Amino acid sequence: MIPSAFERWAARLFAVLLVVIVAATLVTLAGGGDLPPGARLVALGSVPIDAAVLLIAMNGLAGARPWARPLALAILWILVLAGIVRFVAALGTGLFFPLEAIAAAFVLRTAGSGGRRPRTTGRDRWIVVPLASLYLLASFWPVVTTALLRPGASPFAVSAEAIDLDVAIDCSDATGAAGVRVTIGWAWREQDLLPGSTDGLLLNWGPAGDGEAPYYDHEASVGPPGVWDGLGSPATTLRQPIEQSMRYGRTTTFGIDVAGHGQADGQLDIVLRPGGSRPHGSVQVLAIYAHLDRWARYSDPASCAW
Numbered sequence: 122m123i124p125s126a127f128e129r130w131a132a133r134l135f136a137v138l139l140v141v142i143v144a145a146t147l148v149t150l151a152g153g154g155d156l157p158p159g160a161r162l163v164a165l166g167s168v169p170i171d172a173a174v175l176l177i178a179m180n181g182l183a184g185a186r187p188w189a190r191p192l193a194l195a196i197l198w199i200l201v202l203a204g205i206v207r208f209v210a211a212l213g214t215g216l217f218f219p220l221e222a223i224a225a226a227f228v229l230r231t232a233g234s235g236g237r238r239p240r241t242t243g244r245d246r247w248i249v250v251p252l253a254s255l256y257l258l259a260s261f262w263p264v265v266t267t268a269l270l271r272p273g274a275s276p277f278a279v280s281a282e283a284i285d286l287d288v289a290i291d292c293s294d295a296t297g298a299a300g301v302r303v304t305i306g307w308a309w310r311e312q313d314l315l316p317g318s319t320d321g322l323l324l325n326w327g328p329a330g331d332g333e334a335p336y337y338d339h340e341a342s343v344g345p346p347g348v349w350d351g352l353g354s355p356a357t358t359l360r361q362p363i364e365q366s367m368r369y370g371r372t373t374t375f376g377i378d379v380a381g382h383g384q385a386d387g388q389l390d391i392v393l394r395p396g397g398s399r400p401h402g403s404v405q406v407l408a409i410y411a412h413l414d415r416w417a418r419y420s421d422p423a424s425c426a427w
Contacts, residue, residue, distance in 0.1 A: 127231040131193040167262035174256040188245035195253035200225035203260040281416040283311040288408040292425035301393040305408045308386040320377040321411035327370040329403030345387035347378035
């Protein structure tokens with residue numbers, strides 16, 4: 122049986138998509154040697170599904186199998202739908218041209234061409250429906266996996282009890298040049314099955330009693346790899362409730378690169394510098410570890426007076 126224009130164009134488009142998938146996979150692997158498991162799952166998880174379904178469809182079209190045409194139609198409509206969804210999702214964030222969807226729409230215009238078509242049977246549906254469902258999953262794989270990995274929604278996240286958080290304070294030279302030294306230490310008992318992106322660490326401090334906070338400026342020593350001064354975007358949904366529940370007047374924040382370094386144990390030393398001459402005073406400190414936007418773990422407060 123001579124293939125119709127639809128079948129020829131569909132096979133060509135599937136071949137191009139297969140080449141693009143392979144090329145994109147090679148580029149991702151070449152440039153992402155340290156890609157964390159979660160990011161690798163999002164980036165590459167759909168590749169074997171995509172490739173397998175496209176190869177099966179191409180083979181079916183070449184052999185004029187009765188299930189090949191319905192499968193090709195399903196793949197093309199999925200491409201159009203996925204392109205529309207991605208285009209709408211990109212509105213307001215930048216330009217996105219759904220080239221795959223445009224090409225699929227062009228091929229669908231030729232679906233009415235050709236002479237006799239092989240008759241499909243109920244048994245053919247057992248081939249078309251599972252394969253089309255797999256391709257639908259692959260097309261929306263980033264959306265599905267991102268939803269699973271999204272902080273707060275992930276079923277793979279550990280609880281706040283999985284981390285030990287301690288804060289220690291040294292006021293032996295509080296009125297001198299050394300100031301008040303605060304050490305924050307954290308250690309994980311369990312790890313997320315699929316890691317997230319960035320955690321946040323906060324230090325909250327103020328006077329032990331009523332009155333003005335005796336120390337204002339802070340200076341952080343070099344912390345463990347992946348820790349930087351300034352929280353930035355992590356724990357965005359936790360920021361407001363955390364800030365509202367702060368016990369003391371001043372706060373400094375740090376970001377922790379979980380994606381690049383994993384859920385690693387760490388320690389951070391911070392020096393609180395006096396804002397003026399204070400022969401007598403007191404200070405209380407509290408550390409808070411924010412695990413993405415899932416939860417926040419509070420340390421026991423520490424204090425000292427001089």
